[in-house]
Amino acid sequence: MSAPPAPDASAPGTSAPATQAAPPRPRGTWTADVRALLALEWRRERRAPQVLPTMVLFSIGVFVLFRFGLQDGRVDGPLAAGVLLVTTLLAALLGIGRLWAAEEDEGGLDAFRLTPASASALVAAKALALWSFLLVLHVVAVPAFAFLLLQDGVDAGAIPTIAGALVLCDLGIAVTGALVGSIAAAARSRELLVPLMAVPLLIPLIALASEALSPVLTSPRDVVEGRWWLALALYDGVFLLVSWAVSDGIVED
């Protein structure tokens, strides 16, 4: 999408003081738009914290729930990976539901469509915002998980692997979530549709991430097979492509 030929001058109107010749507008780039839109998401979250505190508190609540639900509470191996990832998925659902709410309720989408910025920039910014929220969530939630539930704690050598798997998993959740959130945002029953659509779409992702995580949560630690990394990256890639391809359909009328 190219920037339209811009009118040369900028003046607020007849009553305002006449302005001198303004330099030609800089050619807006896609990345600059994404940066501006991502900054807006974070500014709104800082101004009225909603998504992050909810996701963090919810995750810790679920860990406590598992502690009692599993009676003895301590987990390791595939069970630990499952508890951590399912909790992440459920917490993400809360974020996905809010992701496009302001766009729908406050007319942000219409305002956006009056600007030359491209639809894919908005979808990318939404996915990046959710990704960053999920990464921040994990900075808090993974230590809490290790402290509250993990059988033998995390050994330092496993941290890069865990971080890598979660980064890839979060990216997949974020991209899929941005897509699902936008579909659900158009509907009356937004809150009900998000979990219905997101859970089946994310089952394969959680299955792959679980395969990648469980060896390092087992004691003694095991090596993660390379194919799980590859599959996770492929899954993320496929949904990145899909979101990019349908972004016009999401934003346009």
Place this chain on the structure above:
Amino acid sequence: MSVASVADTPAPDARREPSAPPRPAPAIVLDGLVRRRGERVVLRDVSVIVPAGATVALLGPNGAGKSTLLRVLAGLMRPMGGVCRVLGHELPAGRHDLRGRVGYLAHEPMLYRDLTVRENLTHRARLLRVADVPGRVRELLEATDLVRRADFPVHALSRGLTQRTTAAATLLADPELLLLDEPLANLDPSASARLGDLLGPRPAVPAPASPASGPPARPARTRVIAGHDPEAALAESDIVVGLRDGAVTLLATPDTVTPAQVTALYA
């Protein structure tokens, strides 16, 4: 339909400045425009030609299709039939080229409620690729008398102040075409006068002989104003378009409109 008669009406600038350069292409050309909502026809066979720089008063009862027409002209809704050319771009294909050149002031404020007035304007200006963002935002805050409230979140503003913020946001890119949906609703008389000036007509500035010799060329501002106040609308418009059930039932210049025609529109 007397499209031709209106099309032949010279643009107001041309009337005032006989020495002006050749008349620019019309800002809006609608020929048989159709828009449906599902199976319902919301706009049927709307044909109007608006010269660049003209002001159109869009009148009609609730549900006549005024807001839909404005949304179609803004490129927010696709026309489903007929010709719709805005600022030289055929819609819907050319709607991307229209972005940033059309200012649309809708019923809804289209502002993020948690952000301040300044943040809202700055964000929008960035996406609109405004050259000097802080300067332009300051300029509009002064023009709309919002400097003191610039750092208030939008949810803390009254409806009138929100409307002023929306007007400032509409003008950020200095659009050639202004689409105004009841722009002066919720405003006190002084704000109304101030905003009326700000959103008012503006003649074209011809290209200077040499780039250094004067202000750069600027197209005239074309305006389409939807409203329910026929008297005010007639006073400031060059063309009156009356919509009823999605069809144009009145198309005339203000001096030829009779009170009976206006009454019939709302009957």
Place this chain on the structure above:
Amino acid sequence: MPYTRRILPLTAVTIAIVLAWIVVSAAIVPTDATEGLRQKLTYLHPAFAIITLIAFVAGAFFGWQHLKHDRPIDDLRSYVAIHQAQNFCLIALITGGIWGRAAWGVWWDWGEPVLVTFLIIFLLYATYQPMRFAIEDPERQARTASVFAVSAGIFAPVCFGVVRLTTNLLHPQPLDDPASNLPGTAGLAFGLSVLALGALFVTLWHLEIVHKSTRIRVRQLQRKVEGEDAVPVVARASSPVTL
């Protein structure tokens, strides 16, 4: 109206293929000595699964066409393909369960990638109608549904691959297995089953499109006669699009 002329020839061809399929798989192919009758299920469950997957991808293709060209007919094509595929998906799940019961003595096996994939896909597509009818604006509804159709249509094969990767292969591959002692006619019966269900799907797809566009046409005519505010004789909710 689209496709009206195709209905009769399509139905005739479909009946012929389905009859051939039944005759070949029931009478011509010998019943397997060890597997017995349950081996006949080979000609039912995989074919349903294959056609379902193709149909969901076709729904995605029409959804993509709709997003690109903005023609309401493409939305109708996509909607009907998905709607029919949902039915086929349900049948694939049920026949799969029966096969599992016959072959391994269990109705459900988590190690069976086709069954598991179809459960996930079924759950996803089950949200298609609730999503669709929760969107009030008809144009937005159509466009959002197309976004869903494209995303889910690409997801379906991806999901199949992932589930296959993460489950232990239990599924019999009777036609690929070189040691398989199936006679050559079994291959023919399997091919015919896919062909027959494919033809059935295409015919049903045409029928539903004709049915839906007829309803739309009736409402248009009624509106012409009685005016824009006429209360439709035929309900609106079941036909999602306008032509």
